[in-house]
Every structure is written in C-alpha cells, then in structure tokens.
Amino acid sequence: MLIATNLSKKFVYKESKGLFKKKLIVKNAVNDVSLKIESGKIVGLIGVNGAGKTTTIKMLASLIKPTTGEILIDNLDIIKEHKKAKRIINLISGGERNIYWRLTAQENLEYFGALYGIPKDVLNQKIETILEMVGLTESKDIPVERYSKGMKQRLQIARGLINDPKYIFLDEPTLGLDINIAKELRSYIRKLADDENKGILLTTHYISEVEELCDYIYIISNGYIVAEGTPDELKEELSTKTQVVLTVEVLTEQAEVELKDILECKAEVTIEGENIHTIKVISKENFTAEIIRCLSSHNVSILNMKLMEPDLEEIVLNVLRRSE
Amino acid sequence: MKDTFKIVIAEMKKQHRHNFHSYSIYFSLLLWPIIIFFNTYYTYLSFDLTKAPVFSGLINSKQSLLIFLITGFIGYNFFYSMVQSAWQMGAERQNGTLETIILSPANWLAVVYGRSLGALFQNVWMFSTFSILIIISSRSLEVNFFTQIPIAFFIFTLSATVWGGLMNVIFLFSRDAAILNNVLDDPMEFFSGVRVPTETFPVWAKMISVIFPLTHSLTIVRGILLKTNIAWMEAAIKLSISLVLLFILTIVLLKLVEKNIRDNGNITFY
Numbered sequence: 001m002l003i004a005t006n007l008s009k010k011f012v013y014k015e016s017k018g019l020f021k022k023k024l025i026v027k028n029a030v031n032d033v034s035l036k037i038e039s040g041k042i043v044g045l046i047g048v049n050g051a052g053k054t055t056t057i058k059m060l061a062s063l064i065k066p067t068t069g070e071i072l073i074d075n076l077d078i079i080k081e082h083k084k085a086k087r088i089i090n091l092i093s094g095g096e097r098n099i100y101w102r103l104t105a106q107e108n109l110e111y112f113g114a115l116y117g118i119p120k121d122v123l124n125q126k127i128e129t130i131l132e133m134v135g136l137t138e139s140k141d142i143p144v145e146r147y148s149k150g151m152k153q154r155l156q157i158a159r160g161l162i163n164d165p166k167y168i169f170l171d172e173p174t175l176g177l178d179i180n181i182a183k184e185l186r187s188y189i190r191k192l193a194d195d196e197n198k199g200i201l202l203t204t205h206y207i208s209e210v211e212e213l214c215d216y217i218y219i220i221s222n223g224y225i226v227a228e229g230t231p232d233e234l235k236e237e238l239s240t241k242t243q244v245v246l247t248v249e250v251l252t253e254q255a256e257v258e259l260k261d262i263l264e265c266k267a268e269v270t271i272e273g274e275n276i277h278t279i280k281v282i283s284k285e286n287f288t289a290e291i292i293r294c295l296s297s298h299n300v301s302i303l304n305m306k307l308m309e310p311d312l313e314e315i316v317l318n319v320l321r322r323s324e
Numbered sequence: 325m326k327d328t329f330k331i332v333i334a335e336m337k338k339q340h341r342h343n344f345h346s347y348s349i350y351f352s353l354l355l356w357p358i359i360i361f362f363n364t365y366y367t368y369l370s371f372d373l374t375k376a377p378v379f380s381g382l383i384n385s386k387q388s389l390l391i392f393l394i395t396g397f398i399g400y401n402f403f404y405s406m407v408q409s410a411w412q413m414g415a416e417r418q419n420g421t422l423e424t425i426i427l428s429p430a431n432w433l434a435v436v437y438g439r440s441l442g443a444l445f446q447n448v449w450m451f452s453t454f455s456i457l458i459i460i461s462s463r464s465l466e467v468n469f470f471t472q473i474p475i476a477f478f479i480f481t482l483s484a485t486v487w488g489g490l491m492n493v494i495f496l497f498s499r500d501a502a503i504l505n506n507v508l509d510d511p512m513e514f515f516s517g518v519r520v521p522t523e524t525f526p527v528w529a530k531m532i533s534v535i536f537p538l539t540h541s542l543t544i545v546r547g548i549l550l551k552t553n554i555a556w557m558e559a560a561i562k563l564s565i566s567l568v569l570l571f572i573l574t575i576v577l578l579k580l581v582e583k584n585i586r587d588n589g590n591i592t593f594y
Contacts (some may be wrong), residue, residue, distance in 0.1 A: 065428060082586075083429045087429050098423065102341070111334050113422065116429065117327035117331070117429075117430075
C-alpha cells in the first residue's frame, strides 16, 4: 500500500520587482495532505487548477521532495530511497509530451526500458506485450510524429508500464481525447487495477471519469484535502438535495394538503398542471417512500416517477465553494 | 556498472536516432567547418609566412600549416558537437522528456555522458573526412596513419566527452544556461589554439588556455601528427589533471542539480 502522511510542499522563488530588485515569494502549494492507495484500487484526486494536484502527484512520483511529511510504499521510505522507489512507480501525464516524436514507438520504449536497466531480451518481450495491449503493434515502426492524439496517449500508457510498476499515477490521462478514445482508455485503466492489481492515482477534471473509475476520492482545494470518501459516501455525506419528480393523475385537494403537511419544513414541494399534475420534491433526505404512501392512500395514480440523486459534480462544486 | 553502460549506449542510440535521421544532415555538418577551415588557411597564405614568428617550430611548411589547422578544426568540432547535446536539453525540457528521464532510476552521470557521446557517430564521420585531407596534405611528412590517427581519435573522444558531460550538467541547472555556453565556447576556440599556436600568446592568455582540455588535446595530437619534440609527459599530465578536475566538477554539479530539481520542481519550466 502507498501511504502518504502530512505532505506539505513550500516553493520559494524570486520575483522581479523593477530592474534590480527581487522579492522572495513563498508559496505553500500543498498543505498537510494525507492519502492512501491500495493495490488494485483506483483513487481519484480532484480539484480545480492550481489546487495542488500536480504537486502532490510529483511528490508521490519522487520528482520533487516534500518540505515535510512521509511517503511509504510497501514500507519503503520513498523520500530517502527515491531511486529504489522509482523502480516500482510510474507517472503517465495527459497530452502529447513526454515521448520522442522523431522516434518510433518501438524505439521510444527501447530507450525508456533501458533507463530501468531491463535486460534486452526481457525488454523486447515486454515491449511486444505492451504494444499489443495498447493496440499499437501494427504502427510500432512509424515515427510518433505521424500518430494521432489517441495513439500518442496510448504510447504514453505503454511507456508508463515499461517497468511494470506497482503504483501508477495518472495525471489527466484523457485530456483532449475524443469520447471514443477516452472511453477506451478508461476501460483500460480499470483493467490495470482489476486484472493487473496496480494501485492507481488518477487526477482529472472530468467528474464522470472519477465517478466511473474511482473506488475512493480525495477532493483538494488550495493545497488542502477538504473531503474524502468513496463516491457513495461523498454523495451521502455531502449531498445537498435529492429530487423526486412524479407525474400523477387527478391529485385531490386532500392528497395535496396531506402531502404538503408531511413534507413541511423538510422539503420544497412544487405542484404544477391541471388534470395531469407534476409534483416536484426537493429535499436533503430521500422521502420517496412517504410520498408514495400518501398518494396511494388517496388513490392517486402515479403515471411516472423520476428520482434524481445528487451528482458528484455538484457535490464537488459545493465542497470547493465551501472551502474557498 | 552493467546498467550504467546500458544507459550510456541507450542514450547514444537515442541521440543518434533523434538527430541524425537523414544522410543530408551528415553532409550539412561538414559544410561550415570546411568553409571556415579554408577561410583560415587562405588567410594565412595571403601573407608571407616565412617572415612570420608563427612560421617556426611547429609550423614550418605549408603542409604542416595545413595539418595544424586541420587538427585544430577536428578537435574543436569534436568538442562543439558533444556540447550540442547540451544545447538540446532545452528541447528535452520543453517536450517533457527530461522529466520522464528523471522519473526513471537511471544514473544521471550515465545519461549526461551518453548524451555527450551521442555525437560520436557524427564525429567518426567528420574525423574520417578530415583524415583524408590530412593524408592528401601530408605526402611529404612522415605520418603513420595506422597508429597515430586512432590515438588522435581516442584523445579527442575522451576529452570532448568529459567536456560535453560537464556542459550537459550545466544545462540541467537552468533553461538560461545557454549564456554560460556562449561565454565558454568562443573563448575555447580562441584560447585553445585552434587557429593560432598557443606559443605565440602572451602569458595571461596562456594561463587562460590551460583551463580548456582542448588546448592539451591539440598539443598532444599535433605533436603526434607533426612529429615535434613536445614534452609528452607534461602535456599528458596536464590533460589528465584537466579531465579529472572536470570529471569531479561534473559529479559535484550533478549532485547540486539533483537537489535543486527535487527541491524546486522546476524541470518542466521552459
């Protein structure tokens, strides 16, 4: 398991103030962040731009050293033993950078594999398997500059798997990809966790991606973790509203009064229409059972019913708004 | 050690594949050195050299002048081509590939020397071409090519690789390191005696020339090819000291740059 405890990162840089003056600026990019990644699980780290996601991921990938805190991967202190740690982790960033465009996919992977000291015969076998996995076998000898965006991103994934890492950090892996390729990549990421037992940390701006993939989520804002939990836990704890919309026939006055009595001070009720009524109930808790019971007792026919649960995007937005 | 060697070879291969993807590049590389070489040669020839102080000792005939200049240009181009890999560090930063290299557990020293040696293919080609010029121009001189030219090649390769390694580390520090290269490159060409023998320099210039390993490499190589009575041991010791000091400096700077990158995370700035 990867356990990061109380990670903080302070950047100190100089800013020009006039021709000769320079001012030292201290920026706390990440503050007291703690998180865990289990093998075979996908953990999401979400937040707006500048929230501290990339700094966190770079600390976990041993690219930058935390100012304070501890990171253990299977009991290995990766701050002290960062060279050892680099053998069991890898980082895959979204976009078209981080690979050599003039080289072919095969040449890129040969080079990056050699950096990990993988023996040539093992490396060749591995390259073949990985290219097959990401569907680039047929185009492996074409220079990367002739690849489409999706192919480049798949090569990035292949590169990130070259050392068979136990933990993979995915920094916005579907950025700018079209929906088909993004979907394909998501299913591939799920496979990595389920079939290959990789522990994955995913940062993304697409909440639907988080909802689809993540077993656990951390929400980061201004360098602090402001909420965490499984998608269901977050919805339950942080949701502000559940919406029930019913279409009913012949809503009697008595039924309407009783319904409003039941939900008084608990929910916001709107009733519209004449013969066919639309009842909209917005509440923090789910009162569906009470509503159905009340309508049934007055013999009101329910033609249609929709339960709209809180979506994660709204929850995240609320959390972020509150934390500002 | 095996891993380190593997990284050096991988880095050399990558540099070669990335930079020399067409044969025309090899020919274009020769163009400027040859033009500058002939420009210098004919500049010398436009004066009555027999009356010039430079026309004594090392250079005492047109052939020896030609060999003097050819060796100067070969040496300088060896150094220059290995430094070019350092210039390309900016592109590696911009493309994010430098960050990907740092993400791996690869030995950084192996990476910088691999980058430096990446120009070896180019140098073999350039050296071979200039060697033909030496053969043509040295008919009246007793030059034993089978033993002397490989020695000259080895000396240039070794010293230029050490120099290139240092330049690569310097470029890891900052995207603005090109300034330092500008400060070092032209003075190296002048003070190392690429076109003018260092013996004709005033004392202060001679003192500066000692800093550059190219000076000592050229002294030894010219000594070998022109069969002059140079103090072999002295030149070899000077070159060895210079290379050892540069190697130590490379390791120290590498430690500092590694710390700097890990502390500031500025490797992707460009």
